[in-house]
Amino acid sequence: KYIHIINKADMAASKGLKILVGCKRVIDYAVKVRVKPDRSGVVTEGVKHSMNPFDEIAVEEAVRMKEKKLAGEAVAISVGPPQSQETLRTALAMGIDRAIHVEIPLAQLEKLQPIHVSKLLAKVCESEKPDLVILGKQAIDDDCNQTGQMLAALLDWPQATFASKIEPSQDSKQLRVTREVDGGLETIDVSVPAVVTSDLRLNEPRYATLPNIMKAKKKPLAKMSPDQLGVDLQPRQEVISVEDPPVRKAGAKVESVEDLVGKLREKGLVK
Amino acid sequence: FTQNEVAPHMQKWDAEHIFPVEMFTKTAALGFGAIYCKEEHGGSGLSRLDASLIFEAIATGCVTSSAYLSIHNMCAWMIDSTGTEEQRAKWLPQLAPMSRLASYCLTEPGSGSDAAALKTTAKSDGNYYVLNGSKAFISGAGATDLYLVMCRTGADGPKGISCVMVEKDTPGLSFGKIERKLGWNAQPTREVVFENCRVPKSNRLGPEGSGFGLAMRGLNGGRVNIASCSLGAAHASLLAAREYMTVRKQFGKQLAEFQALQFQLAEMAAQLVSSRLLVRQAAQSLDSGDPGAPAVCALAKLHATEQCFDVCNRALQLFGGYGYLLDFPVQQYLRDSRVNCILEGTNQVMRMLVARDIIGRLGDA
Numbered sequence: 036k037y038i039h040i041i042n043k044a045d046m047a048a049s050k051g052l053k054i055l056v057g058c059k060r061v062i063d064y065a066v067k068v069r070v071k072p073d074r075s076g077v078v079t080e081g082v083k084h085s086m087n088p089f090d091e092i093a094v095e096e097a098v099r100m101k102e103k104k105l106a107g108e109a110v111a112i113s114v115g116p117p118q119s120q121e122t123l124r125t126a127l128a129m130g131i132d133r134a135i136h137v138e139i140p141l142a143q144l145e146k147l148q149p150i151h152v153s154k155l156l157a158k159v160c161e162s163e164k165p166d167l168v169i170l171g172k173q174a175i176d177d178d179c180n181q182t183g184q185m186l187a188a189l190l191d192w193p194q195a196t197f198a199s200k201i202e203p204s205q206d207s208k209q210l211r212v213t214r215e216v217d218g219g220l221e222t223i224d225v226s227v228p229a230v231v232t233s234d235l236r237l238n239e240p241r242y243a244t245l246p247n248i249m250k251a252k253k254k255p256l257a258k259m260s261p262d263q264l265g266v267d268l269q270p271r272q273e274v275i276s277v278e279d280p281p282v283r284k285a286g287a288k289v290e291s292v293e294d295l296v297g298k299l300r301e302k303g304l305v306k
Numbered sequence: 307f308t309q310n311e312v313a314p315h316m317q318k319w320d321a322e323h324i325f326p327v328e329m330f331t332k333t334a335a336l337g338f339g340a341i342y343c344k345e346e347h348g349g350s351g352l353s354r355l356d357a358s359l360i361f362e363a364i365a366t367g368c369v370t371s372s373a374y375l376s377i378h379n380m381c382a383w384m385i386d387s388t389g390t391e392e393q394r395a396k397w398l399p400q401l402a403p404m405s406r407l408a409s410y411c412l413t414e415p416g417s418g419s420d421a422a423a424l425k426t427t428a429k430s431d432g433n434y435y436v437l438n439g440s441k442a443f444i445s446g447a448g449a450t451d452l453y454l455v456m457c458r459t460g461a462d463g464p465k466g467i468s469c470v471m472v473e474k475d476t477p478g479l480s481f482g483k484i485e486r487k488l489g490w491n492a493q494p495t496r497e498v499v500f501e502n503c504r505v506p507k508s509n510r511l512g513p514e515g516s517g518f519g520l521a522m523r524g525l526n527g528g529r530v531n532i533a534s535c536s537l538g539a540a541h542a543s544l545l546a547a548r549e550y551m552t553v554r555k556q557f558g559k560q561l562a563e564f565q566a567l568q569f570q571l572a573e574m575a576a577q578l579v580s581s582r583l584l585v586r587q588a589a590q591s592l593d594s595g596d597p598g599a600p601a602v603c604a605l606a607k608l609h610a611t612e613q614c615f616d617v618c619n620r621a622l623q624l625f626g627g628y629g630y631l632l633d634f635p636v637q638q639y640l641r642d643s644r645v646n647c648i649l650e651g652t653n654q655v656m657r658m659l660v661a662r663d664i665i666g667r668l669g670d671a
Contacts, residue, residue: 242307245337245350 051107089171312367365538478503489641
């Protein structure tokens with residue numbers, strides 16, 4: 036088990052939290068996704084990719100915490116193919132200080148699962164020792180919503196998922212996170228180090244400005260491999276097939292409530 | 307940025323004749339106010355090619371706004387490249403964030419293509435020039451703060467022309483009525499009138515007699531930029547037409563299934579992509595300091611503005627009756643890109659420049 040002991044000094048007085056932000060390179064949200072003819076997955080070659088929108092929100096939050104002096108250093112990390120470097124450069128252009136790229140060989144990319152990613156992140160946390168890890172709540176390609184939770188479990192750290200607000204707690208010794216849950220909003224206090232996952236309404240990410248895009252080219256970007264981190268990427272799942280959802284069939288209009296009930300009975304949906 | 311901050315407002319700005327100053331401030335915050343000016347005083351220090359990409363992208367959301375942005379950038383560059391240290395230090399920190407806006411004044415009621423025949427005079431009076439005359443078709447006039455005026459300080463012809471910067475509230479500077487135009491409605495276009503307008507000689511850019519050359523050098527980049535705006539219009543129109551063709555059905559089929567219409571799209575793509583390559587080549591020739599750059603820029607402007615207007619026109623046709631309605635965007639791309647064939651040097655002048663370059667190279671392979 037990994038245990039991280041920090042000096043629980045007043046957060047406002049300290050030189051700020053160290054934040055690690057996860058960014059995933061995914062197919063751009065505006066692209067019309069197509070299933071491969073062999074039904075093994077979706078077409079990714081030649082398709083526009085960008086940073087997962089929830090991760091953009093995570094990056095933005097980290098940068099804002101730096102601007103509010105709650106955070107001292109913000110580091111972005113991406114687990115993915117060589118092109119993930121572009122995603123990291125976007126994070127750097129938004130104001131992140133430095134980046135880490137855990138490069139995954141193409142052959143293993145398709146079989147990469149949250150369990151692997153969370154193990155890789157946990158290993159990086161051992162050496163980087165962040166006070167706060169912010170991840171997007173889920174990736175828009177697989178919609179897993181698992182990595183943050185798994186990471187917290189592996190590290191035995193508290194987690195605050197679906198965050199719509201992050202601020203210091205009243206005594207400034209913890210983080211107060213407002214979470215979006217089915218019943219509404221839940222506010223909890225978590226001690227650091229902690230894992231937080233970002234939800235849609237946490238913030239609105241900034242545009243990277245041209246001068247910052249140019250500066251980002253000079254910011255440090257370190258490369259690592261899963262072997263170096265000692266994590267095995269053996270798949271735990273096998274994708275059997277990926278198919279289009281069934282084409283939407285026409286519905287039928289009914290004239291009266293009696294007709295509606297009758298039709299529902301016909302279909303065996305109502306006794 | 308274009309998708310969120312520009313495109314949604316394109317129609318409104320056109321219909322209500324709004325000059326979107328707040329949007330320009332936002333673009334300047336991204337570093338687009340002085341794209342190819344040196345970083346020293348707030349420029350972004352990027353290349354003409356980078357600028358071309360930026361103007362093309364913004365033009366997909368609003369051709370007129372991108373065109374004004376390019377004019378502002380051209381003026382900022384003229385100051386950055388030719389200004390004294392004092393002039394650069396005074397103006398670039400205001401122009402780069404677009405807290406002050408600029409206009410370029412060359413054309414007059416009596417001299418358009420024959421630009422060197424301009425008549426606005428700047429008579430010397432101690433430490434001042436006294437300007438008399440008028441400029442026509444000035445983009446942004448009345449709404450902008452700094453006017454780069456090509457005026458006559460010397461004898462007839464190009465060598466007697468200097469470039470003088472005139473600030474907005476200078477006594478003797480006034481504006482004509484806002485012109486009613488076919489397009490570019492998101493930008494006021496007016497006559498600029500000088501009546502004994504006193505301007506300090508320290509506002510002159512470069513030595514006396516160098517104004518025409520400076521104006522022409524500014525236009526080389528301006529032509530690449532305006533051509534880039536045409537590219538954006540054509541690109542957006544082509545995509546709009548493509549989408550419409552997959553939605554609209556006639557005779558039991560999508561429009562996209564008719565070969566004649568498919569061929570239209572293919573030809574439009576050929577027009578757009580070839581134009582784009584030529585425009586980017588012209589931008590690169592400016593970046594690399596190629597002495598032949600002016601001719602390539604003229605060629606790119608000539609080709610791209612005409613081909614891209616045609617793309618917009620074809621796209622409008624593909625929309626059928628709906629294309630003619632103001633609710634649909636292609637008519638605005640069409641109207642806004644039409645003037646690109648006329649300003650920054652008419653396409654007839656572009657032909658003159660290219661022909662002169664070709665014949666002048668008699669003896670080259």
